[in-house]
Amino acid sequence: SQSARMAFGLPRALRRLGPALGHFIYVVPPGYRGRAVVAIQDLSFESDPELMRRRDRFTFGTFVPRSARRADRVLAISERTKRDLIEHYGIPERKIVVIPLGVDPTFGPNGTTPDRPQYALFVGGIQPRKDPLTAIEALALVDGDLRLVVVGDEKRGGNEVRAAVRRLGLEPRVEFAGYIEREGLASLYPGAACLVFPSRYEGFGLPVLESMASG
Secondary structure, rough: OHHHHHHHHHHHHHHHHHOOOEEEOOOOOOOOOOOOOEEEEOOOOHHHHHHHHHHHHHHHHHHHHHHHHHEEEEEEOOOHHHHHHHHOOOHHHHHHHEEEOOOOOOOOOOOOOOOOOHHHHHHHHEEEHHHHHHHHHHHHHOOOOOEEEEEEEEEEHHHHHHHHHHOOHHOOOOOOEOOOOOHHHHHHHHOEEEEEEEOOOOOOOOOOOOOOHOO
C-alpha cells in the first residue's frame, strides 16, 4: 500500500538513515521531520477536480498543499505549474525553482519507423484529462485512410472511448496499443503523420517535446 508506505514505512526508514535532505514527488511524508525538497508536476486536481477520482482528489488535495508549504524548496516542471502553486496555495515565488523536463536521447528523427498504413499518434493515458474522445471524434471528420494509434494505459473513461469508436464506425481505423516502452514509442513518432494532443490540462506536455525531437 503506497499510503501505508508513505505514512509509516518511509518515515521510519528516513529516521534510521538521518539524511541531510529528502527529495520527494508531490508529498513529503507526514512523519518526516528533516529538510525536504518536493517536486510537483502539475495541479490538475485543483484546476479541474472532476478529472480525478474522488479518493485521489482528497489525498492530493490534503497532502500536496501541506507538502508544498512545509518543504524548504518546491521544484516545478514548468512555469505553468509554478503559477498554479502561487495562485492555488500562495507559495512564495522565491521558494519555487522551475526545472523543465528534458527529452530522452532515445527520441530522434532518424529512428526506425514501423511498417504501418498512414497514422496519427495519440500519446497519453486514456482518461478525461487527456481527452482521447476528442481525438476519436476528430478522426471521424478526416476523409481517407488515416488511422489513429492510441498509446497509453486505460485509466478512466476507456469504455466511453471504445463506445465512441464503435458508434462512429471507426474500428478499422483506431488501434489501442496500450502502454509501450520508450524504445517502441521512439519508433512510432517518426513514422506518424502528426501527433494529436487534445489534452485539457498539462503541467508540461512531454509528448509534444518528444514529437518535436522526433522530427
